[in-house]
Amino acid sequence: MNAHVSRVVCRAAVGALAATLMVWLPPSAHAERVKPHLFGIDLIQLSAPAAPLVSTPTARLIVNWANVERSPGQLDWSKLDARIDMARQHGSKPLLTLFGTPAFYGVGESGVPSLLRPPRLSAYRTFVRALAERYGARADYQVFAEMNCPCNYIGTPRHMAKMTRVAALEVRRHAPGAEVVAPHGPIRYSSNRAWFREYWSERVGGKPVAELVDVASLSGFPRARIGPEKGIKLVKWLRRMTSQYGFSGPIWIVEINYDVNGGRATVPISVDQQVANVVKTYVLNASIGTERVYWHYWSPPTPNMNTAMLTPDNQLAAPGRAFGVIQPWLIDTRAAGCTITKGDLYTCLFITKKAERRVIWSMSGRERRVVVPDRTRRLFSPDGTVRDISSRGRVRVGLVPVMIESRREPSRGKGNDPRR
16 A cells, blocks of 8 residues: 555544544533523614513613713613613513713714713713612623724723723612623634733722623624534633633623624525524533523524524514523533534533433534433424433434433432433
């Protein structure tokens, strides 16, 4: 056999071996019991429907400061009150994200639109105080929206850190028990990440940013054509980076969707792909301990995002239905890690006192037959259907994740490994 043929045969053998190996992705040290608040929706648009149509434990609302305070000291809360009432009627605790500096409070270059300019700290303090006094601990509060996007904010990381200290002092004084959430933004590019790192490295009033906030946050928009399996790396990066600056608290994704790239039109994908995006996003984030994930937007189809939760007439679309269906799959379980077999077959395990729940899918979409564990009785699909299956039977798994539920064996000490 000549050298070239030997190399080809060797590569083929290595590839075949890799396809049979199991890659074990252990649960994060931050993965605790999955709580209902993992499931959030982003009601950023004022035209959002009157009802989310499914259970949503928390909803994010943009507080456009310039729309509330149209003239100095004159505050009109009517529109925000209505949206907060809508969220509460459906059992959602609001996350209030500040955005938009009024023209009379902006600092910096006068030629730049005031909405993008950093605010005077004294004015920002007065507004945050009024906001916290009005809504108290019935809401959580985020310092500002997309701090590292010049289309939303053109101030410095230093100024944003000062705003963070102001917000922390006012919220903790006037809304004790509410969460103070760090500003968010995309981190898919190195320039985005450099801005984040500079912000988190700041100290204000003798304290690092890590001691001023309760929650770190990001926009979970991976690069175009990157799905949940690779997009989860963004959260892992933020966890590593913030830990370097002394932060060990929870991480929230306050905006997430796919193929999002500014004003560029997205490439349409099938309904099955959209459903898969939703299910995999929540399963993978639960497995690594992300505390909250807000889907962006809770809306009909938009040109620059490929997964829509509602139909054009504001009815529940298949991805939005899946958002509601999978909540009982995960809530009150504990993540026990994921495995990757056959190169692309994902299995993520979640455990309750009496059951083991495995969410399984094929990343490539190629259909595979999977042997179910002993004591397995039912298979659940994101469209809400449930069917009985026999123990040690086989199920077909493809692009859209399914969940199989098995009864747990009685504990037998160290030998009872739930990953088997």
